[in-house]
Amino acid sequence: MPFFTHEAKADEVKAHPYLGGKRKQEEVRKYLPATRKDINDWRSVVPEDELAALRQGGYFLDLWHWRAHRSNPIDVSDDEVIFDARSGDAGEGPFTANWDAETKQPKFMLDPQKTQRRALKWDDLIQRTLGLDDVYFISEDTAVPFDTIHAWQEGDTIPRRLLRRGDGSHADITVLGRGLWKDGFWDVTLKRAMDTGHPLDDKILVDKRVYNLAFAVHRYAVGSRWHNISLPITLGLGREADLIASRFDGDVPAWDQPWHAVTLFYPGQVSWPMLNSARHAGAENIKKGVPVKFRHSESQLAHYGVEAEFAGEIRRQWLFTLFAGVMLIAGFGFALNQWLERSPGA
Amino acid sequence: MAAYHVVLVHFPIALWMTATLSILLRAFSDGELAQAVDRALVPLLTVALISGLAAFAVGLMVWPWETISSTPLGRNHVLLASWTVAYWALLLVTRWRRGEAVWVGASRWIMAGLALLGSVLLGITGTLGGHLVGIYTEVSNALRWLGWEVFTTFYVPHATLAAIGVITLLLIGLGLWGRRAGANA
Numbered sequence: 285m286p287f288f289t290h291e292a293k294a295d296e297v298k299a300h301p302y303l304g305g306k307r308k309q310e311e312v313r314k315y316l317p318a319t320r321k322d323i324n325d326w327r328s329v330v331p332e333d334e335l336a337a338l339r340q341g342g343y344f345l346d347l348w349h350w351r352a353h354r355s356n357p358i359d360v361s362d363d364e365v366i367f368d369a370r371s372g373d374a375g376e377g378p379f380t381a382n383w384d385a386e387t388k389q390p391k392f393m394l395d396p397q398k399t400q401r402r403a404l405k406w407d408d409l410i411q412r413t414l415g416l417d418d419v420y421f422i423s424e425d426t427a428v429p430f431d432t433i434h435a436w437q438e439g440d441t442i443p444r445r446l447l448r449r450g451d452g453s454h455a456d457i458t459v460l461g462r463g464l465w466k467d468g469f470w471d472v473t474l475k476r477a478m479d480t481g482h483p484l485d486d487k488i489l490v491d492k493r494v495y496n497l498a499f500a501v502h503r504y505a506v507g508s509r510w511h512n513i514s515l516p517i518t519l520g521l522g523r524e525a526d527l528i529a530s531r532f533d534g535d536v537p538a539w540d541q542p543w544h545a546v547t548l549f550y551p552g553q554v555s556w557p558m559l560n561s562a563r564h565a566g567a568e569n570i571k572k573g574v575p576v577k578f579r580h581s582e583s584q585l586a587h588y589g590v591e592a593e594f595a596g597e598i599r600r601q602w603l604f605t606l607f608a609g610v611m612l613i614a615g616f617g618f619a620l621n622q623w624l625e626r627s628p629g630a
Numbered sequence: 631m632a633a634y635h636v637v638l639v640h641f642p643i644a645l646w647m648t649a650t651l652s653i654l655l656r657a658f659s660d661g662e663l664a665q666a667v668d669r670a671l672v673p674l675l676t677v678a679l680i681s682g683l684a685a686f687a688v689g690l691m692v693w694p695w696e697t698i699s700s701t702p703l704g705r706n707h708v709l710l711a712s713w714t715v716a717y718w719a720l721l722l723v724t725r726w727r728r729g730e731a732v733w734v735g736a737s738r739w740i741m742a743g744l745a746l747l748g749s750v751l752l753g754i755t756g757t758l759g760g761h762l763v764g765i766y767t768e769v770s771n772a773l774r775w776l777g778w779e780v781f782t783t784f785y786v787p788h789a790t791l792a793a794i795g796v797i798t799l800l801l802i803g804l805g806l807w808g809r810r811a812g813a814n815a
Contacts, residue, residue: 562694562696562697562700563696563697563700564697564700564701565693565697565698565700565701565704565762567697578764579764583781584781587702587779587781587782588701588702588781591702591782591783595700598783598785599699599700599705599783601783601785601786601787602699602705602709602783602784602785603699604785604791605709605784605785605786605791606708606709606712606713608786608791608794608795608798609709609712609713609716609794610712610713610716611794611795611798612794612797612798612801613713613716613717613720614716614720614798615797615798615799615800615801615802615805616720616801617719617720617723617724618801618802618805619801619802619804619805619808620720620724620740620805621723621724621727621728621805622804622805622806622807622808622809622812623804623805623808624724624728624731624732624737
């Protein structure tokens with residue numbers, strides 16, 4: 285997995301005929317177990333006809349990926365899928381790289397007629413002086429081609445991502461109202477049709493069904509795997525579950541349901557192969573289908589996740605500590621015995 | 631082997647707890663009952679140690695070494711079990727080698743303190759074992775309150791290991807000094 289201590293090398297991924305060749309992957313992203321012949325080997329992708337059959341059978345995770353900067357400013361969310369790799373749904377996503385690799389310069393700058401500027405100021409970003417009503421992003425509505433002959437100044441800053449509406453299955457999710465940052469939290473409501481018409485990319489939501497959900501949140505400007513996650517919770521559409529969704533009339537729900545607090549934790553470098561290996565005492569329980577909540581709490585997993593980052597080092601230090609303790613007890617026993625008077629009857 | 635381990639651990643737990651009560655009785659009393667109980671202490675501690683070693687050995691067979699040494703709770707259980715067995719072996723050797731002299735003067739209070747400490751070690755070991763099979767107690771919260779989160783591996787840094795090594799050497803030196811002093815007396 286990307287950014288794991290022992291992640292796969294990019295060259296090896298690019299050289300893989302399917303992942304690198306056909307899927308254009310440069311790293312081993314999240315994938316589901318049945319897409320591999322051997323869960324311990326990311327290279328062992330099952331044949332493509334098998335992949336197609338799995339996908340047709342609904343074997344994938346639907347990932348709703350809202351980002352504060354890369355999608356929220358234009359009131360949309362990324363829509364992704366996890367299958368043989370994590371990737372976007374079909375169509376264009378809500379952002380693209382604003383960089384021309386050939387000319388080594390941005391493709392677009394801010395439209396001075398619409399935004400009264402060509403670029404942002406570095407100091408404004410660093411000092412966090414911009415608010416949600418200021419110009420702090422560049423989108424297809426505010427962009428014009430990059431002006432190479434403009435007298436650019438030190439500190440002129442053009443965002444790396446160009447935001448766009450997107451299309452197709454990739455653009456199924458929008459922000460209801462406006463996502464707002466207030467008092468240290470984002471208040472965001474996502475909206476999507478229950479049936480998007482894209483059953484190979486999205487989980488079609490049906491009344492009276494129960495679905496498994498999990499949440500992941502990146503905070504403090506961290507990326508990649510440094511996020512917090514939740515344990516799975518159930519969502520019932522008009523059925524008993526951890527979260528019960530009920531129908532409402534109008535455009536906006538009243539939000540008068542009881543709150544459901546979800547505990548998040550940092551998962552560390554814990555992978556599915558590791559959980560199914562001899563390094564995990566619960567591997568047999570996984571095979572039996574025992575839910576993680578049955579044996580683990582979030583606080584327990586939070587500690588385990590951090591320890592997993594330094595598994596080898598901690599195990600070595602633990603062994604040293606174990607033997608040091610035994611030696612201390614032995615030394616104490618030796619000293620104690622030599623100083624106690626021998627009993628006349630001993 | 632998990633079921634056998636669970637069955638076997640009841641023996642050392644019961645026997646060492648009985649030994650603790652016996653030691654406390656003898657520490658506080660020179661009466662006939664206390665002396666009679668004390669005469670049974672070495673056999674009691676011997677049987678307890680044998681059953682403890684058996685439970686320890688079977689416990690190591692519940693999971694492969696790679697498994698038990700990869701989980702923080704498993705590591706903590708093995709560590710505490712090792713210390714508990716070693717500690718009670720120390721008490722057995724002391725009472726066996728030094729006989730009734732352990733009840734002379736301040737030694738009896740040392741024995742009482744050691745027995746209580748041994749019971750604490752035993753209790754923590756049992757608590758961690760309970761966690762491993764999914765049975766939780768408030769002892770974990772007590773340990774957490776004292777500063778040790780049982781879901782994290784107990785280990786000490788190199789500096790502390792070095793300090794433990796130095797203290798161990800000092801204790802051995804102290805013991806040799808005591809032996810020489812006894813021989814010259």
